Amino acid sequence: MNKSILHLANPANEWENASPIGNGTSGMMVFGGVASDKLTLNEESIWSGGEVGTKVEGYAEKIRYIRQLFIDDREEEADAWTTENMSECFNRIKSYEYAGIINVRLHENGECENYRRDLDLTNGILNISYTKDGGKYEREYFASYPASLICARYSADKKFSASISFTREKVVSVTYRAGILEANCKTMYGDNGFKVCVRIKTDGKQTADLTGITIEEAGYIELYTCIVTTFKHSDLVSAKEELLSHADKSYDEMKREHIADFSAIMGRSSLELEDDAELSELTATERLERLKNEPEAHDYSLMALYWQFGKYLLVSSSRNGTLPANLQGVWADGLTPPWSSDYHTNINLQMNYWQAEEANLGECTSALFDYMNKYLLPGGKKVARENYESRGMVVHHLSDIYGFAAAADGLWGLWPLGGAWLAYHLWEHYLYTEDKDFLRNTAYTYIRECAEFFFDNMFEGKDGYMHTGPSTSPENRYYKDVDGEKKEIFLAISPTMDIEIVGGLFDFYAQVEDILGICPENAAKARELRAKMPHLRVGKRGQLMEWLKDYDEVEPGHRHISHGFGLYPAAEINHSTPELFKAIERTMELRLASGGGHTGWSRAWLINLFARLGKADKAYDNVRALFTRSTLPNLFDTHPPFQIDGNFGGGAGIGEMLMQSHEGYIAILPALPTDISGKFENFKARGNVTVSAEWKRGVVKSVTLYSDTDKTVKVKLPMEEVKEVTLVGGQARQLLFTE
Numbered sequence: 001m002n003k004s005i006l007h008l009a010n011p012a013n014e015w016e017n018a019s020p021i022g023n024g025t026s027g028m029m030v031f032g033g034v035a036s037d038k039l040t041l042n043e044e045s046i047w048s049g050g051e052v053g054t055k056v057e058g059y060a061e062k063i064r065y066i067r068q069l070f071i072d073d074r075e076e077e078a079d080a081w082t083t084e085n086m087s088e089c090f091n092r093i094k095s096y097e098y099a100g101i102i103n104v105r106l107h108e109n110g111e112c113e114n115y116r117r118d119l120d121l122t123n124g125i126l127n128i129s130y131t132k133d134g135g136k137y138e139r140e141y142f143a144s145y146p147a148s149l150i151c152a153r154y155s156a157d158k159k160f161s162a163s164i165s166f167t168r169e170k171v172v173s174v175t176y177r178a179g180i181l182e183a184n185c186k187t188m189y190g191d192n193g194f195k196v197c198v199r200i201k202t203d204g205k206q207t208a209d210l211t212g213i214t215i216e217e218a219g220y221i222e223l224y225t226c227i228v229t230t231f232k233h234s235d236l237v238s239a240k241e242e243l244l245s246h247a248d249k250s251y252d253e254m255k256r257e258h259i260a261d262f263s264a265i266m267g268r269s270s271l272e273l274e275d276d277a278e279l280s281e282l283t284a285t286e287r288l289e290r291l292k293n294e295p296e297a298h299d300y301s302l303m304a305l306y307w308q309f310g311k312y313l314l315v316s317s318s319r320n321g322t323l324p325a326n327l328q329g330v331w332a333d334g335l336t337p338p339w340s341s342d343y344h345t346n347i348n349l350q351m352n353y354w355q356a357e358e359a360n361l362g363e364c365t366s367a368l369f370d371y372m373n374k375y376l377l378p379g380g381k382k383v384a385r386e387n388y389e390s391r392g393m394v395v396h397h398l399s400d401i402y403g404f405a406a407a408a409d410g411l412w413g414l415w416p417l418g419g420a421w422l423a424y425h426l427w428e429h430y431l432y433t434e435d436k437d438f439l440r441n442t443a444y445t446y447i448r449e450c451a452e453f454f455f456d457n458m459f460e461g462k463d464g465y466m467h468t469g470p471s472t473s474p475e476n477r478y479y480k481d482v483d484g485e486k487k488e489i490f491l492a493i494s495p496t497m498d499i500e501i502v503g504g505l506f507d508f509y510a511q512v513e514d515i516l517g518i519c520p521e522n523a524a525k526a527r528e529l530r531a532k533m534p535h536l537r538v539g540k541r542g543q544l545m546e547w548l549k550d551y552d553e554v555e556p557g558h559r560h561i562s563h564g565f566g567l568y569p570a571a572e573i574n575h576s577t578p579e580l581f582k583a584i585e586r587t588m589e590l591r592l593a594s595g596g597g598h599t600g601w602s603r604a605w606l607i608n609l610f611a612r613l614g615k616a617d618k619a620y621d622n623v624r625a626l627f628t629r630s631t632l633p634n635l636f637d638t639h640p641p642f643q644i645d646g647n648f649g650g651g652a653g654i655g656e657m658l659m660q661s662h663e664g665y666i667a668i669l670p671a672l673p674t675d676i677s678g679k680f681e682n683f684k685a686r687g688n689v690t691v692s693a694e695w696k697r698g699v700v701k702s703v704t705l706y707s708d709t710d711k712t713v714k715v716k717l718p719m720e721e722v723k724e725v726t727l728v729g730g731q732a733r734q735l736l737f738t739e
Helices: 059-071 075-085 236-248 251-266 277-281 284-293 300-317 362-386 418-433 436-457 496-516 520-531 562-566 578-593 600-613 616-629 645-658
Strands: 005-008 019-022 026-030 036-043 100-105 113-120 125-132 135-144 149-167 171-177 180-186 193-202 205-209 212-229 270-273 478-482 485-489 666-668 678-685 689-696 699-707 711-716 723-727 733-736
Touching: 005 277, 005 284, 019 135, 019 300, 026 135, 026 149, 026 212, 036 149, 036 212, 059 075, 075 478, 075 485, 100 180, 100 212, 125 251, 135 251, 149 171, 149 180, 149 193, 149 236, 149 251, 171 205, 171 212, 193 236, 212 236, 251 300, 270 300, 277 300, 284 300, 284 616, 300 616, 300 645, 362 418, 362 436, 418 436, 418 496, 436 496, 436 520, 496 520, 496 562, 562 578, 578 600, 600 616, 600 645, 616 645, 645 678, 666 689, 666 699, 699 711, 699 723, 723 733
Parallel strands: 666 711
Antiparallel strands: 005 113, 019 026, 026 036, 036 100, 100 149, 113 125, 125 135, 135 149, 149 212, 171 180, 180 193, 193 212, 205 212, 270 678, 478 485, 678 689, 689 699, 699 733, 711 723
C-alpha cells in the first residue's frame, strides 16, 4: 500500500473519527456511513459575536498596584486583591461554529462488504469504497484551494438512488430545487450571516420538495459545496455565484487542478522509516491498538505517516489568503466546540506552526502572519494604549477573528506574552528563508511593537533587576508559605517563561534593527534592558526554576512546561549552557514523575524537548505515548477531546528527532534511536538550506545539501564533530559515507 495513505476500514460513528478534508478556508468531516453519509461543514470565519470592547478604566493603575505588591514581597495578596478588584476586567469571547451538515441517504441499511476509507495525504483525496447487493460503490472527496469548493463524487457500477438534505440550528431558510441546495443561516450569537450552497450534477433524475432533493437511477452524483459569510462578503449572492461558477468545469478537470496544487506542497518534503511491510496493510486503528496491547512492539512507519498527516492537516487548514489554523484547524463540531475552538496564544496557536518551517511548508505560515498583522497587531495596540497606557502591542492568552487581545477568563488571563511569543515565528521564518524583504515588510513592525510594549512596561525591583508582570507561568500555580499556611497563587513577576520570551524578543529585535538599520537606538535599548533582566536559575531539586523564587508547584505534573520554552521552541538553553541543559532535563523528569504529558499537545511538547536534549530513547518513548494515550483511531490528537495542536507538535517533534539547525549547524539524526532506518528528503534548515539524508541503523549513508546561494554550512553527524561544507549556489552537494 502507498505509505502516504491513512487507511481505515469502517465508517465513523462519531465526529472525532471522521475524515478531514480542507482547502484552508473551508473544511468537511466525512463520516462515510453506508446507509447515510454525513458531511459536517466548516468555514473559518463563522464565529459568533463580534468585536468586544476591551477598554477598562483604571486598568493601568491596578496593574501598577499589583506590581508594587510583588516588589514588597506580598505575593499572597496579589491573587486575592486582583480577584476582588479586577473581575470586571476579564472579558469573554464567543465561539467558532460549524456551518451545518449535508446528509446523503443512499441505502436502506448499512450492511456491506470490503469497506475501505482511505485518505491520500499526498494528493488530498479521500476515497471510500464497498460492495453491497452485488454492486461496487465508490465515493471520492477533495477540497479544492484553486476553486474554493469542496467536491464529492458518488458512483457505482449499477444504478442507485440518493436523497440529499441540509440540517443546522438557526437556519433562516433552506431552498431545494433540482441541481441546487441553498441554506441561509445565522450564528447563534451576533446573528452573523452565511450561506451554504451545493451544486449537484448527476446523470440521474432529480426531484425536489420541502425535505430535500431526491435523485434516482444515477450512475454518478457530484456535489460542489461553497460557503460564503458576511465576515468576508458584503454581497453573499454574488459571492456564492462566483464560487459555484467554478463548477462549470468537469469533475476530472477540477480534480486534476486540485491534485496539482495540493501535491506540489505535500510532495516537496518526504519521510520514510523502514518497518515491516505488512504494517502498512493494517488500518490506522489497528496499528494504534497493536502498540497499546504490545508494549514491546514498534511501528516506525506509523511515525512517518503521522508526520505526513501533520503536514496534510496544515496544508488543509492554513493557506495563503486564509485565516490561520485554530484549535481544531478548520474543523469543529456544533455551535460550542471545546474551548470555543479559538486561537489560544499561550502555546496552542504557536504549536500549530511548529512543524511548518522544517517540513518545507513555509508558505503555509503566511496565513498566521496575515492574521498577526491584520487582526492581532491593531487589537494589541489598542489594548496596550487604552489599558496599559503604553506604546507597542500586547496579546494575552487567547484571541478570535476580531482581533481580541485583552485579558480574558480569569487570573491566568493576565499573562501578557501571547503576542511576543508569536513574534518568534516571524524571526524563525526569516532564519529559515534569509528573506530581508519579508523581514522588512512583514515582520518588522510587529516585532518592534512587541518589543516597545515591554520597553514601556518593565519595572525595577528591589533586587535591581528589570521585571515583567504581573504575569503567570501558564497555566500553573505555586505555593507560598504564609504563617504556616500554604497559599495557592497564580500571579507572579518575571516567571521564567517571561524572562525567556522577553529576553529572546529583545535579542532578536536588536538583530533585526542591526540588519535593517531602521532604528538603531531601539537596538541599544533592547540590549540594555536585556542585560538588566533576571537570569535563569536552578532550584533545590536541580530543576530549572519556574518562578523567581524556588516555589513548589500546586500541580507538579502540570500539562504546561512553560519554563521549557528556552529549550524549545526557543534555543536559549542548548549545549553551550550545560548547567541549564541539565536543569531543564531534571524539570522534565519531575513533571513526568508527577503525571505530566497527560494531554496530547503536552506530550507532543515533551517529544520536542527531549529531542533538543538529544535523548533519543526518551523522545521515542514519548512518541509512543502520544500514539497509545493521546491519538484517536483516525490519527487525530486528543487533549481530550480533539485538539489539532498535538498533531502539529507531534509532527514537529518527529522532525526534530531527525534534523536540527538551531545551534549554528545542521545536526543529522540528533535524537533518533539507532534501530530506526530510513530517509528524509528536502527538509529545510535555518540558513535557507534544503537537506536530505539516508541512514541505516544510526549510520548515515548520505547527506544532500542545497542552497540557492554560495555559502559554507556546518554539519554534524551522530557521534562526530561539526564539519564545514562548502555549497555552490544552485547546485546540490551530496556527501557519501561508509561505515
